[in-house]
Amino acid sequence: MNIKSLLIGSAAALMAVSGAQAADAIVAAEPEPLEYVRVCDAFGTGFFYIPGTETCLKISGYVRFQTDFGRDQFGASDWNSWTRARVAFDAKSDTELGTLTSFIAIHGESGHGGLGLDIENAELVGLGSGASSDFYIDEAYIELGGFRVGTFLNWWDNDLIGETETASNVTRFTSVRYVYDGGTFRAGLSVDEIPDYFDYLAGATAYHNGFGVSGMVAATLGGVNFELLGAYDDTTEEGAVRAWLSAEVGPGTLEIMGLYASGPNAYYQAAEWSVAADYSFKATEKLTITPGAQYFGDYELVDGNDAWRVGLTVDYAIVDNLNLKATVNYTDPDNDDDFVTGFLRLQRNF
Structure with a gap:
């Protein structure tokens, strides 16, 4: 090999290396792999x-979207x-x-x-x-x-399937609670802050914080569910008790509830005592009908003012996640005129 051939070969080799380096310089880096959302089951x-x-x-x-109706x-x-x-x-x-x-x-x-x-x-x-x-x-x-702290709805907020009975006041409190859940048996205790306390006897807001204590025991055996609630309102020094039983009967679910209040309190004050029941059954795959009734002893905590109520709730699944609910209730107190209340609701869930 002569010198001329050697120089030509070296130049060609350098050009090849330079070309490779130039090509590498303009190649974009590969994008990092995307992390797709994973289902958590x-x-x-x-x-x-x-x-x-x-x-x-x-x-x-x-x-x-809801339209409520009722006299006055x-x-x-x-x-x-x-x-x-x-x-x-x-x-x-x-x-x-x-x-x-x-x-x-x-x-x-x-x-x-x-x-x-x-x-x-x-x-x-x-x-x-x-x-x-x-x-x-x-x-x-x-x-x-089983420990929970924050602002949330109390056990008293849970009620029957239908929309006829009055089973509690609005019971959203800032609370500290503990629940033991053994599957078939459950028990819990909650300490509830009651802010800007309403003085039920004076009929005015007292603007000071009170507190309440509420407890729950519940059991599930086969198709039968039982729950017992108790609550004590420290400010009024009054309490309330509620028992609820649910069972699969025939083509539907039968629910029975009993309530007692010793006096006005933050958990329940619709009556001194009350019994309620409803029966919910699927008339078709999309249509559920729930008739209900309730009797109040000393309605609105007025002595001798008993009352009774009957009502009907209808739920219809228009399509998946779009439901129509309608309810109408008739109430007849001893010391006042009877009246009708209810609502029509359209709800889209997601």
Whole structure:
């Protein structure tokens, strides 16, 4: 090989190396692989892993349109329409102390008030509370094992399948509670803050915090469910007890409930004592019918003012996750005129 051939070969080799380096310089780096959302089936349907974590999250909620009706129930009107949106976030993860849960449910409502229209003078005189949306936290709590702290609905908020009975006051409290869940047997104790306490006897808000203590024992045996609730309101020094029994009977579910209140309290004050029952059955695959009845002893805690109520609730599944509910109830107190109440509700769940 002569010198000329050697120089030519070396130049060609350098050009090849340079060309390779130039080509490498303009090649884009490969994108990192995407991390797709993974389904988390450890805690039920709808949960998925938050990317990069071992925490499972479920997002759910509904949009509800409802029209309520009843004599003298809405100021000068006998009916009112309103809308609610609910969004709930449920995050769960396993720990050495049990399941760690954080739950947030946000409500937005509109339509409970009026526009302040002066009909006689045909002018808008002001905006009522229902003219703008009202956003609030329905529930927000932390739970580890059986311990729960935060703001959430008490056991008293659970009632019968139908919409006829009055089984509690609004019982959303900021509480600390513990529940033992043995499957067929459950028991719990809750200490509840009652803020801006309403003085039932004076008929005015006393603007100080009170507290209550509520307890629950429940059992499930086959198709029979039993629950006993007790509560004590420290401010009024009154309490309430409620027993509930549910059983599969024939083509439907029979429920029976008994209630007692020693006096006005934050948990129950519709009557001194009461019994209620309903029977829910599926008339078709989409249609559920629930007749119900309730008797009140000393209705609204007025001596000698007994009352009775009968009603009917109808649930119809229009399509998946879109449901229609209608209820109508007739109430007849001893010391007042009888009256009819109810509502028509359209709700889309997700």
